[in-house]
Amino acid sequence: DTAVSQTPKYLVTQMGNDKSIKCEQNLGHDTMYWYKQDSKKFLKIMFSYNNKELIINETVPNRFSPKSPDKAHLNLHINSLELGDSAVYFCASSQDGTGGSLYNEQFFGPGTRLTVL
Amino acid sequence: SQQGEEDPQALSIQEGENATMNCSYKTSINNLQWYRQNSGRGLVHLILIRSNEREKHSGRLRVTLDTSKKSSSLLITASRAADTASYFCATDAADDYKLSFGAGTTVTVRA
Numbered sequence: 184d185t186a187v188s189q190t191p192k193y194l195v196t197q198m199g200n201d202k203s204i205k206c207e208q209n210l211g212h213d214t215m216y217w218y219k220q221d222s223k224k225f226l227k228i229m230f231s232y233n234n235k236e237l238i239i240n241e242t243v244p245n246r247f248s249p250k251s252p253d254k255a256h257l258n259l260h261i262n263s264l265e266l267g268d269s270a271v272y273f274c275a276s277s278q279d280g281t282g283g284s285l286y287n288e289q290f291f292g293p294g295t296r297l298t299v300l
Numbered sequence: 301s302q303q304g305e306e307d308p309q310a311l312s313i314q315e316g317e318n319a320t321m322n323c324s325y326k327t328s329i330n331n332l333q334w335y336r337q338n339s340g341r342g343l344v345h346l347i348l349i350r351s352n353e354r355e356k357h358s359g360r361l362r363v364t365l366d367t368s369k370k371s372s373s374l375l376i377t378a379s380r381a382a383d384t385a386s387y388f389c390a391t392d393a394a395d396d397y398k399l400s401f402g403a404g405t406t407v408t409v410r411a
Contacts, residue, residue, distance in 0.1 A: 187342070216398075224386060226343075226401040239398050273342055287392060288333065289399065291342030 186210050187292040189274050195298045196264055203260045204295045206274030214238075215257035216275040216289065217249060226273070232257055264299045271296050304332075304389040304402030312408045319376040321405040323389030324369075330392045332365055333399065334374050337386045346374075346387075351394075379409045 187208045196202055208215060216239075217229040230249040231239035237249070246262045257274060274292040307322045323332070331350045335343040349356045349365045349372065356363045362375040376383055386406045390399040 223403060224337075224406075225403045226388065228398050228400075231398060275343075287331075287399070288345045288348055289343075290345070291335075293342050294340075 187290050189292040189295050193296050201262045205258045208276040212276040212278050214277045218273040220271045269299045304391050306402040306405040310406045323372045325391045328394040332372050333390045335388045381409050384409045
């Protein structure tokens with residue numbers, strides 16, 4: 184069974200469009216994350232939710248809006264896509280997102296490769 | 301900005317050899333984690349070492365942590381072709397609620 188799943192795996196779209204990426208975890212974890220990995224493999228945290236509450240909101244354009252309908256799901260909606268948004272987006276989850284916890288080992292989804300043309 | 305910086309950026313070794321990569325960081329940490337990423341896949345957690353630990357083993361992996369030098373190393377012994385991947389260190393800073401990842405070390409194991 185897939186622990187952290189994301190859909191779609193690939194997303195190719197035109198500049199200016201709006202798109203969503205969905206993420207689900209079946210691990211019973213309290214905390215979920217969105218990361219962006221650029222072409223140089225640098226992984227940057229974007230958002231984190233703990234029990235549906237936003238706890239990390241890094242400096243990300245407000246065109247990006249996360250939504251957590253329940254603690255097993257964290258979706259990412261992107262408005263007015265730009266060329267620079269092209270990257271691989273990873274969803275992850277951890278049992279506890281509190282800094283210093285022994286349980287913040289993170290489980291990653293397979294990634295969504297977004298290409299903006 | 302990045303907290304962890306891996307060194308070297310890339311490493312190519314023969315199957316059976318050991319691979320060592322290092323991670324340096326800037327601020328006090330609660331723990332440091334190592335992850336592996338195979339090409340086109342998500343990251344997989346390998347090992348977590350707490351700030352009060354100095355060494356940890358998991359199978360063919362050995363991780364050390366020197367908090368006085370703010371550095372960690374990951375050793376993969378008796379490497380296999382399947383170890384070909386990128387390896388990332390991630391730090392859980394003492395005053396933060398997130399993991400900060402380095403840019404990774406790309407390891408290629410030649411058969």
